[in-house]
Amino acid sequence: MNSFPVTKTSAPKVKPDPKTLKFGKTFTDHMFLMDYTAGQGWHDGRIVPYGPLSLEPSAMVFHYAQEVFEGLKAYRREDGKVQLFRPMENALRLKSSCERLCIPPIEPETVVAAIKQLVELECDWVPAEKDTSLYIRPFVFATTPALGVHAAHNYIFCIICSPVGAYYAEGINPVRIYVEDEDVRAVRGGTGYTKCGGNYAASIRAGERAEEQGYAQVLWLDGVERKYIEEVGSMNVMFKVDGKVITPALTGSVLPGITRKSCLELLRDWGYTVEERLITARELFDAADQGRLEEAWGTGTAAVVSPIGEMAWEGRHMAVSGGKIGPLTQKLYDTLTGIQWGREADPYGWTVVVK
Numbered sequence: 001m002n003s004f005p006v007t008k009t010s011a012p013k014v015k016p017d018p019k020t021l022k023f024g025k026t027f028t029d030h031m032f033l034m035d036y037t038a039g040q041g042w043h044d045g046r047i048v049p050y051g052p053l054s055l056e057p058s059a060m061v062f063h064y065a066q067e068v069f070e071g072l073k074a075y076r077r078e079d080g081k082v083q084l085f086r087p088m089e090n091a092l093r094l095k096s097s098c099e100r101l102c103i104p105p106i107e108p109e110t111v112v113a114a115i116k117q118l119v120e121l122e123c124d125w126v127p128a129e130k131d132t133s134l135y136i137r138p139f140v141f142a143t144t145p146a147l148g149v150h151a152a153h154n155y156i157f158c159i160i161c162s163p164v165g166a167y168y169a170e171g172i173n174p175v176r177i178y179v180e181d182e183d184v185r186a187v188r189g190g191t192g193y194t195k196c197g198g199n200y201a202a203s204i205r206a207g208e209r210a211e212e213q214g215y216a217q218v219l220w221l222d223g224v225e226r227k228y229i230e231e232v233g234s235m236n237v238m239f240k241v242d243g244k245v246i247t248p249a250l251t252g253s254v255l256p257g258i259t260r261k262s263c264l265e266l267l268r269d270w271g272y273t274v275e276e277r278l279i280t281a282r283e284l285f286d287a288a289d290q291g292r293l294e295e296a297w298g299t300g301t302a303a304v305v306s307p308i309g310e311m312a313w314e315g316r317h318m319a320v321s322g323g324k325i326g327p328l329t330q331k332l333y334d335t336l337t338g339i340q341w342g343r344e345a346d347p348y349g350w351t352v353v354v355k
Contacts, residue, residue, distance in 0.1 A: 003113075003117065004032070004045045004046050004047055004113075004114065004117055005046050005047070006030075006046070006047040006117075006121065007046070007047065007048045007049065008029075008030070008049070009029045009030060009049035009050070010049075011049075012029050013028075013029055015124070015125060015163075016163065018127035018128065018129035018132050018163070018165070019129060019165075020165070021127065021129075021132060021163055021164055021165035022164075022165065023135070023162075023164045023165070023167075023302070024135065024162050024164070025162070026162055026163060027050055027160055027161065027162050028050060028122045028125045028134075028160070028161040028162070028163070029049065029050055029122065029125070030047050030048065030049055030050055030118065030121055030122060031047070031048060031049075031050045031051075031118070031158060031159060031160045031161075032045070032046070032047050032114045032115075032117075032118045032138075032157075032158065032159035033045070033046055033047075033048060033156060033157070033158055034046070034106070034110075034114070034156070034157040034158075035154070035155070035156060035157075036104055036154060036155040036156070036157070037153070037154055038153035038154070041104070042104065042106055042110070042157065045110070045114060045157075047117065047118055047121060050160065053156070053158070055143060056143075056145040058145040058146060058147060059142065059143050059144070059145055060142040060143070060144045060145075060146060060147075060152040061141040061142045061143065061152075063147060064142070064149055065196070065197065065198050066101055066102070066103060066141065066142035066151070066152055066155075067101070067103075067139065067140060067141035067142065067196060067197055068094060068097035068098055068101055068103060068139065068140050068194060068195055068196045069094075069097075069137060069138065069139035069140070069195055069196070069197070070090045070091075070093065070094045070097075070136075070137070070138045070139070070195060071090075071135065071136070071137055071195075071301045071302070072084065072085065072086075072087060072090045072115075072135075072136050072258075072301060073085065073133040073134060073135055073136060073164075073301065073340070074119045074126050074133060074134040074136060074161075074354065075126070075133050075134075075340050075341045075342065076126045076127065076128045076132075076133075076341075077341060077342030077343075078341075078342060078343065079342070080128075081342070081353055081354075081355065082119065082120075082123055082126045082134075082353070082354045082355050083340075083342060083351045083352060083353045083354060084115065084116070084119070084351065084352045084354060085339070085340045085350055085351055085352075086258055086262065086350045086351075087111075087112045087115055087116070087352055088108060088112055089258045089261065090111075090138070090258060091106075091108035091109075091111035091112050091115075092108050093195065093256065093258070094106065094108075094111060094138060094140070094195070095107075095108055095111075096193070096194065097194035097195050097196060098140060100191055100193070100194045100196075101191070101194065101196055102151040103140055103142070103151075103152075103155060104155065106140070106157055111138060112352075114138075114157075114159055115136060115138065115159060116352070116354050118136075118159055118161065119134065119136065119161070119354045119355075120354050120355045122134070122161055123354070123355050125161065125163050126163070127163050127165075129165075129166075130166065131165075131166035131167070131168070131337070131341070132163065132164065132165050132166055133163075133164055133340075134161050134162070134163050134164070135161065135162045135163070135164045135302075136159065136160075136161050137159065137160050137161070137162070138157070138158070138159045139157075139158055139159075140155055140156070140157045140158075141155065141156060141158075142154070142155055143155060143156055167302055167303050167304070168303075172307065172325055172330075172333065173307075173309075173325075174307040174308055174309025174310070174320070174321070174323060174324060174325055175215075175216035175217055175298075175306060175307070175308060175309060175310075176214065176215045176216055176309065176310040176311075176312075177210075177215055177216060177217045177218060177219050177232055177233075177308055177310070177311055177312070178210060178213070178215045178218060178219065178311070178312035178313065179218070179219045179221065179229075179281050179311070179312065179313035179314075180206045180210070180218040180219065180220055180221065181221060181226060181313075181314070182206070183202070183203075183205055183206040184202075184220065184221065184222070184223035184226070185199060185202055185203050185220045185223070185230065185231065185253075186199055186202070186223060186230075186253040186254075187222075187223035187224060187253055188222075188223075188224070188251055188252040188253045189252065190223075190252075190253065192230075192252060192253030192254060192255065193250065193252050193253065193254065193255060193256060194255075195255065199255075200234065203218075203220075203233070203234065206218045207233065215312070216233075217232050217233035217235075217298070217306075218232070218233060219231075219232050219237065219281070219311065219313075220232070221281065222251075222253060223253065227280045227281060227282070228248070228278045228279060228280055228281075229248055229279045229280070229281060229284065230248050230253060230254050231248070231254060231255065232298040232306075232308070233298065234300065235257070235298035235299055235300035235303065235306060236248075236254070236255065236257040236259070236260035236298065236299045236300065237296070237297070237298050237299070237308075238260075238263065238296070238297055238298075238299065239279070239284060239287075239293060239295070239296045240293075240294040240295040240296070240326065240328055241284075241287050241292050241293050241294065242287075242292050242294075243272075243273070243294070244272060244273035244274065244275060245264075245267050245272050245273070245274045245275070245328075246274075246275045246276075246277065246279055247260070247264070247274070247275070247276055247279075248276070248277075248278070248279055249276045249277050249278060250276070251278075257299055257300060258301070259299040259300055259301060259304060259305075259336070260299045262336060262350065263299050263305070263332055263336070264276070265348065266332060266335060266336070267332075272328075281313050284311075285311070285313055285316055285318060288311070288318040288320070289318070293318070293320060294321065294326060294328075295307075295320065295321050295326030295327075295328055295329050296308035296311070296320045296321075297326075297329040297332070304333055304336050304337055304340075305329055305332050305333040305336065307321070307324075307325040307326065307329045307330075308320050309321065309323040309324065309325075310323060339351060
């Protein structure tokens with residue numbers, strides 16, 4: 001395992017009250033940095049005090065959006081130890097994203113080593129309050145000071161951490177969503193399967209329209225035929241129809257979510273029939289009209305599992321699972337969070353103890 005040099009802060013911050021944590025508002029004392037220089041490769045990995053980065057206005061990330069990121073968490077178990085959940089999966093996806101954005105990839109083992117060393121140093125920042133965690137954000141971006149559409153020659157790999165509160169502070173309540181039929185999030189051949197900022201920027205307008213109409217999320221359709229379900233908000237999505245689970249196939253415009261992968265592995269282990277395929281909005285709403293749509297939920301790092309209680313499309317509205325969280329959705333949530341926080345055994349080897 002790599003060991004990176006550490007420069008400790010001379011001014012440690014006062015840690016926030018774990019009962020009032022907000023997502024992404026407070027950051028820990030230190031961050032990880034590594035530089036890339038053409039001809040030299042990735043070099044000088046180090047942990048330094050958290051603080052501003054100095055970039056020229058012509059840095060290529062500002063003009064041509066060469067950047068990718070990841071998101072994962074560190075969890076404090078009841079015995080006080082801190083663990084990660086499937087960090088190698090995040091590192092492998094970061095490598096895939098880099099390759100698509102023409103960014104020199106970082107060895108996954110190096111990424112995981114950097115995450116582990118930073119989290120170990122910031123261990124006291126991992127909150128112990130129920131369902132709280134330390135959110136970890138690795139990201140890579142182009143720094144070459146030049147204009148011109150081509151791959152940059154210089155990059156920074158950075159990791160920052162933020163203690164976050166329970167996602168469902170007031171209980172896990174189903175959300176209302178509607179099918180977005182104007183904007184699209186991504187197209188095949190594009191960057192939809194990567195975790196890059198442009199995908200999220202493209203989703204903001206529809207998300208704000210949804211909020212104005214009283215919906216929590218949008219259900220995205222494919223960008224070509226505008227009829228196949230792809231994702232819900234910034235999460236993958238699953239449906240239980242006639243006792244089996246169906247989810248959009250990874251066609252190149254859908255993010256290969258790590259929570260998605262974990263849910264599918266659990267479901268198959270539990271004996272459910274799982275189909276990864278194209279799903280039309282019409283098929284889904286027809287199944288609801290016929291009483292065959294039993295449950296629906298989104299999956300992602302932040303929420304883990306987010307139950308869907310109501311869906312709308314072309315003037316049609318349908319309640320899912322009576323507007324309540326379904327039993328399978330609840331079981332997935334309980335099992336995944338149980339493994340993540342160490343409340344349940346991990347028979348799959350998904351967790352990695354840091355300290």
